[in-house]
Amino acid sequence: MERIERIHALHRILTAARYPVTVQRLQEELECSRATVYRDLAYLRDYLMAPVVGNGEAGFRYDPDEADRFELPGLWLSSQELHSLLAAQQLMMRSGGGVLSTALAPLQHRIEKLLDEHAGGRRVPVERVRVIPHRSRKLDETAFRNVATAVLDRKQLAFEYRARSTDERTRRTVSPQRLTHYRENWYLDAWDHDRDGLRSFSVDRITAARVSDAAARDVPDEELDRQLSSSYGIFSGTPKGLATVMFSAKAARWVADEHWHSQQQGRVLPDGRYELKLPYSSGRELLMDVLHYGSDAEIIEPASLREQARSLLSLALGQYE
Structure with a gap:
């Protein structure tokens, strides 16, 4: 049991106790050594200002006159929760051109301080959480x-x-x-x-x-979604058609798990290929993403979008002739 969990458990035991609780019982319920029980009691009393009274012979409890007024202060998270929060905070700081770095710096210091308290002074290797921005743009x-x-x-x-x-x-x-x-x-x-x-x-x-x-x-949100989110891409507009893209069995292992659009329709064919249908308005962004898969992707319909893809591939091929 981690220290944060023991402190919570110790607080619950002492809050519910009508009579002093022996150290032996605290050892059993907290699943720790006698020395650890005394350290946690001291931490609860001296650092968190809990109204702990008693001794090792008679047992410990909260002072009845002050117990109702005491609550554990601050934000209490387990080490696992703090590690997850730190990883998410690193993602926010290092993505988006680092524009949130200054604003989130105080949060990072607070999280690292809480982790130090949990780890007993052991350094937390933050550099082992890697966030590698890809094609992000510089923001003012x-x-x-x-x-x-x-x-x-x-x-x-x-x-x-x-x-x-x-x-x-x-x-x-x-x-x-x-x-x-x-x-x-x-x-x-x-x-x-x-x-x-x-x-x-x-x-x-x-x-x-x-x-x-x-x-x-x-x-209204409904109008925003209808005009700006109903088709493929960030600058989508209202849908003008439904595009059908066929992926090879090799690419299907990736594409079948990808989210391209909220209204996409996908199915795995008997031969292992993957058919994906998407509403689209402007084909620019859709073409860019489909061509990313090279020979493992083919636009089936509509014919106009298929022709655009063919023209782009011909122009690209011309660069190498």
Whole structure:
């Protein structure tokens, strides 16, 4: 039994006890040595300020006049829970361009302190939790914080936006709806007041962001999902068709366990191949992901999307001739 568990158990025993509890009984219930019982009692009394009274001969209990007023202070987690929390915190700090590193630093120090207390001074090898960002983009930390503040405070947001596809720079005023982390990068779904419609913005292309005092316009979740999440990809839009992609038996071992879209339809064929059907609007992102599998993937339908894939492959082949 870990120390944190013993302290909880010891607290429960002493709280419920009407008479002093012997050290022998505490040893049996806590499954520890006599010396450990005394150390835990001292920790409970001296560090946590519990009203422990008694001695080794008569036994121990809580002072009846103070027992009802005492509760274990603070956040109590087991070592396993702290290890999981530390791993998750490392993921947040090291992904997304490290934009959360500064904000999460105090949390890391607190977690490490709690782990030190559990480990009795033994160093926790944090470097053994590896997070390797893949194709993440550099974010402006100030812009990210302003975007997050506008989303959560439900305020309008003004910013400059430089579209990656056209390299055009525009000034936007929006009502933020959702902040989404997708494929190592952050995106903002918002109601664009200048264009009178829903738009998605890549946060790494946002600069000079300023939170307004004006209240944001709220768009129902159903409408957001219908316009922005019903098709494949982050810049999806409403579906224009259903794409069918066939994967080889080799690739099926990976694809069958992957989540491509909330409305995907997949089945393993008798010969081991995997058929995947997806709603899509713009084929750009879907084509990119399918071509990632090379000869192990084939777009079956619609014909127009299949032709786009064929053209892209021909152009790519031309680079090597």
